[in-house]
Amino acid sequence: MRLALPIRKKQVNRSFAGTFWMFVFLAAFAAFMALPLVYAINAAFKPLDEIFLFPPTLFVRHPTTSNFIDLMTLLGQSWVPFSRYIFNTFFITGMGVVGHVLLASAAAYPLAKHKFPGSKFVFAIVVLSLMFTPQVTAIPNYMVMSWIGFIDTYWAVIVPAFAFSLGLYLMKQFMEQIPDALLESAKIDGANEYRIFWQIVMPNVKPAWLTLVILLFQMLWGTDGNGFIYSEQLKTLHYASNQIIFGGIARAGVGSAVALILMSVPIALFVFSQSRIIETMTTSGMKD
Amino acid sequence: MSTIGTPTQPSVTAAARKPAVKTTSWWAIKWKEIKAHKHSYILMSPYMLLFAVFTVLPVIMSVVISFTYFNMLEFPRFIGWQNYSRLFLEDDVFLIAIKNTILFAVITGPLSYMACFVFAWIINDLRPKLRAFMTLIFYAPSISGNVYFLWQMIFSGDRYGIANGFLIKMGVLLDPIQWLKTEKYIMPIIILVQLWLSLGTGFLAFIAGLQTVDKTLYEAGAVDGIKNRWQELWYITLPSMKPQLMFGAVIQITSSLAIADVSIYLAGFPSVNYAAETIVTHLIDFGTIRFEMGYASAIATVLFTLMVGTNLVVQRLLRRVGE
Numbered sequence: 001m002r003l004a005l006p007i008r009k010k011q012v013n014r015s016f017a018g019t020f021w022m023f024v025f026l027a028a029f030a031a032f033m034a035l036p037l038v039y040a041i042n043a044a045f046k047p048l049d050e051i052f053l054f055p056p057t058l059f060v061r062h063p064t065t066s067n068f069i070d071l072m073t074l075l076g077q078s079w080v081p082f083s084r085y086i087f088n089t090f091f092i093t094g095m096g097v098v099g100h101v102l103l104a105s106a107a108a109y110p111l112a113k114h115k116f117p118g119s120k121f122v123f124a125i126v127v128l129s130l131m132f133t134p135q136v137t138a139i140p141n142y143m144v145m146s147w148i149g150f151i152d153t154y155w156a157v158i159v160p161a162f163a164f165s166l167g168l169y170l171m172k173q174f175m176e177q178i179p180d181a182l183l184e185s186a187k188i189d190g191a192n193e194y195r196i197f198w199q200i201v202m203p204n205v206k207p208a209w210l211t212l213v214i215l216l217f218q219m220l221w222g223t224d225g226n227g228f229i230y231s232e233q234l235k236t237l238h239y240a241s242n243q244i245i246f247g248g249i250a251r252a253g254v255g256s257a258v259a260l261i262l263m264s265v266p267i268a269l270f271v272f273s274q275s276r277i278i279e280t281m282t283t284s285g286m287k288d
Numbered sequence: 289m290s291t292i293g294t295p296t297q298p299s300v301t302a303a304a305r306k307p308a309v310k311t312t313s314w315w316a317i318k319w320k321e322i323k324a325h326k327h328s329y330i331l332m333s334p335y336m337l338l339f340a341v342f343t344v345l346p347v348i349m350s351v352v353i354s355f356t357y358f359n360m361l362e363f364p365r366f367i368g369w370q371n372y373s374r375l376f377l378e379d380d381v382f383l384i385a386i387k388n389t390i391l392f393a394v395i396t397g398p399l400s401y402m403a404c405f406v407f408a409w410i411i412n413d414l415r416p417k418l419r420a421f422m423t424l425i426f427y428a429p430s431i432s433g434n435v436y437f438l439w440q441m442i443f444s445g446d447r448y449g450i451a452n453g454f455l456i457k458m459g460v461l462l463d464p465i466q467w468l469k470t471e472k473y474i475m476p477i478i479i480l481v482q483l484w485l486s487l488g489t490g491f492l493a494f495i496a497g498l499q500t501v502d503k504t505l506y507e508a509g510a511v512d513g514i515k516n517r518w519q520e521l522w523y524i525t526l527p528s529m530k531p532q533l534m535f536g537a538v539i540q541i542t543s544s545l546a547i548a549d550v551s552i553y554l555a556g557f558p559s560v561n562y563a564a565e566t567i568v569t570h571l572i573d574f575g576t577i578r579f580e581m582g583y584a585s586a587i588a589t590v591l592f593t594l595m596v597g598t599n600l601v602v603q604r605l606l607r608r609v610g611e
Contacts, residue, residue, distance in 0.1 A: 014517060019413070026410045029403075030425045033484065036438045037428060039450070043441070056453035107335035110328030117318050119328075122336065129343050130538050131599040133546040135568050136592045137346035139575050139584055140353065144346060163338035166489070193327035215489075218431050227576065245437050255437065263432035267424075270431060274420055281489075281496030285531020286538070286603075 040263070043256035044068075051252050067257040074244065074254060080232050082240070089237035092154055093220040096161040100216050101209050104167040105175075109197045111168075112175035113183060123172065127286070129165040138227075145228055156228030161220060167212045173283040174208040175201060207276035214273055218266050238262070347592065354585040364582065371586035382587070384562050385570040388475070389545060392566065393598075395479055397544035400486035404536060407487065408494035409521065423495055430488035436553035439481050443467040443554070471563040474555045478564055481550050486543065490536035497532030501525055534606050538599055545595050548572065567591045 038058065043051065045063040075082035110116070111123050134141075141160070142151075150156040178201060186196050202209075224239040241262055245255040270277070322329070354371055356364035375382050411422045429435065442450040445466040452464040467473050501524070509524050526533070548568035551557075555564035558573070567587060575584035 014413070018517060022410050022413075026407065026422065029407065030422060033429055033487075034425050036435065036442065036484070037432065039442070040435075040438050052448050054447055054453060055457040056448055056450050058450075103335040103338070107332040110325070110331050114325060114328050116325035116328050117321050122332070125344065126339070127538075128596065129339075131542055132592050132595040133542060133568075135546060135548065135571060136588050136595070137343065137350060138571070139581055139588060140346035140349035141342060143349070144341060159338060160342040163335055163342055165339070165343065168335065168339075193331065197331060252441075259435070259437055263435065266431045267428050270427065271424060274423065277492060278423075278496045278499070281493045281532075282500045284493045284535050285497065285529075286534040287531050 037263075040256060040259055043253070044260040046253065046256075048253050051256075067253040071244075071254045071257050078240070080235075084233055085235060085237045085240040088154070088234060089221065089223075092157050092223065092236065093217055095154070096158045096220045097213050097216045099158065099162045100164055100167055101212050103162050104164070104171050104212060105202060105205070105209070106197065108168055108171035108175050109201050112172045113178070113180070113201075126165050126168055130169060142227070151228055152230050152234065154229075154234065157220070157223055157226055161216060164216060164219070167215060170211060170215075170280055170284055171205065171208050173285070174205055174280050177283055178204050207279040210273045210276040211280040214266075214269055214277060217269060221262075221266055350585045350588045350592070353582055354589045356582045358582040358585075359579055360581055367582070371583050372590075374583070375586055375590065381562050381565060382567075382570055385565045385567050388564065389547070389566045389568075389594075391475070392479065392482065392547045393541070393544040396482045396486060396547070397541050400483055400544065401490070401537060401540040403483065404487055404491040404540065405494050405533075408491055408498055409525070411495065412498040423492075426487045427491060429484050430486065430491075435485075436481070436550060439477075439554060440468075443477055445469060468554055468556070469560050471561055474559060474563045478547070478550050478554060481554065482544075482547055485550070486540065488539070488543070490539040493532045493536050493539075494529070497529040498525070501528040530606070534603060537602050537606055541599050541602060542595055545591070545598065567594070 035058075042058060042060045044067055045060045045065070047062060047064045047066060050057065050061060078085075111119055145151050145156050150159065182200060182204075183196055186200050191199070222238050223236055224242065225234070225236060229235060241258045244251055244258050353364060355366060355368060357367050357370075358364035407422075407426055411419050411426070414422060444450075444452070445464060445468065447453060447456060447464050449464065449467070451467060452461065455461040456464065465473070467477060505524050505528065506520060509520060514520050514523060546568055547566050551559065551564040551566055551569055552572075557569060559565060559569075567590065571584055571587040571591065574580045574587060578584075
């Protein structure tokens with residue numbers, strides 16, 4: 001089901017001058033977009049004297065890994081072993097991603113492929129929930145968490161992530177393009193709904209899984225506990241790294257190293273999964 | 289509900305014959321349908337249960353709490369519209385917050401929406417490898433997470449900040465400017481950073497949408513007298529991408545009304561003279577610092593109404609485009 005990337009070798013209605021200026025325009029903005037990231041990469045390899053050079057430089061002159069070595073030393077000294085922060089982030093991200101992909105796919109399949117009482121209403125509510133951000137519900141959410149007893153546990157971050165609405169929306173839109181004939185033939189062969197879902201539908205929506213995985217990963221990788229986690233030993237990598245970054249001038253170099261490590265992970269994931277994500281997004285449109 | 293009319297007709301004749309038993313009422317039919325799809329409900333139930341508990345219920349609770357005085361210790365006390373009247377009539381900072389939020393949204397919303405589309409459109413004409421590379425460059429800021437810190441270094445108030453350093457070196461400035469502590473610079477800087485961060489899911493949806501436009505339409509259009517890329521964009525590309533355009537609009541509008549993190553990290557919390565206060569930062573102030581939960585819920589309810597209202601209006605407008 002991979003989308004064949006179209007190469008329009010001979011494009012109609014394109015003047016050379018137009019194409020040239022469009023490209024210049026694009027390149028200028030690409031430079032603006034990339035500049036801060038390029039700066040971050042360079043800053044991570046700058047020795048301390050170069051960070052505070054006047055006038056400031058963009059590119060590093062004498063690259064060094066001393067920032068990363070300092071970071072290692074710093075990590076060795078933290079009160080909670082640093083590996084604990086890493087474990088916390090990986091645990092939250094892993095559980096959240098797996099749970100979300102399973103639950104959202106299970107809910108998306110009937111919504112995409114069956115018409116039953118309430119299906120339209122349920123989907124309308126999900127679309128409505130795309131229209132506001134979690135900050136709206138932050139206060140009652142805290143109360144709900146405390147009723148359930150999730151405060152100061154991993155679950156306060158993991159379980160709400162299961163019901164992330166953008167994931168269900170994208171998955172449902174993508175599942176709609178699975179041919180009905182495929183499901184019908186499975187039914188005739190005697191498969192029940194659960195088998196159809198697991199053995200026919202799920203293998204056919206791999207690009208959408210991957211998209212959900214990436215979206216959730218980005219969200220959870222950057223989580224600082226959303227205000228639900230207080231115990232130091234449960235806190236996340238993002239939280240710990242903020243502690244380092246906000247350490248002030250003396251930590252400027254180490255801070256850049258941390259920022260570089262943290263941001264390279266989601267970017268690398270995106271590089272590997274770009275074509276699948278784009279494929280999922282082709283079905284993201286809102287039909288009436 | 290067109291189903292109401294047809295299924296009741298046989299029941300009329302049945303009722304005429306056997307007046308005592310109403311065989312197939314509307315509810316009976318629905319119940320039958322529900323039973324026939326019980327597997328669908330079972331598959332949906334885990335997700336929907338969590339969705340109800342963590343999204344639907346909190347929205348309802350928020351509206352209810354907004355009519356009470358609630359400090360998390362005592363039981364909430366009903367006070368009617370008092371929170372709202374205080375919000376709009378007495379709270380000067382909230383009026384600043386509303387003004388800033390709307391200003392941010394009016395500028396970053398449409399600009400980021402257009403940027404998403406224009407860049408996706410230009411990128412779409414590139415060859416696949418370059419296209420993948422450019423997509424990455426434009427998308428990377430929105431996924432790189434912890435990047436406010438970079439902008440803090442760029443707009444740092446001393447001579448070592450990039451912006452100050454370059455301007456002093458070029459002779460534009462003599463003394464460094466406290467960018468993030470001067471009221472008139474705070475808003476433009478936040479808008480700039482927000483725009484930089486805003487090419488996210490909507491941008492990807494547009495990239496994907498452009499690839500699905502039927503290629504033969506372009507050739508047919510050329511035959512029918514479309515002369516340049518602008519006409520092609522207006523008459524073929526935009527109408528074919530309407531579903532993605534609607535989806536992108538929801539994403540961009542929602543995020544443009546929720547600006548808070550950038551403001552807090554760059555301008556501080558609270559910002560100088562509330563120059564960067566938004567509805568969300570105001571909500572955080574009352575919800576997590578002052579613990580006036582009733583009042584904070586009123587702010588949340590206003591925000592909810594603003595977000596959903598704007599989205600629905602824009603959806604309605606976009607639906608009309610090209611009809």
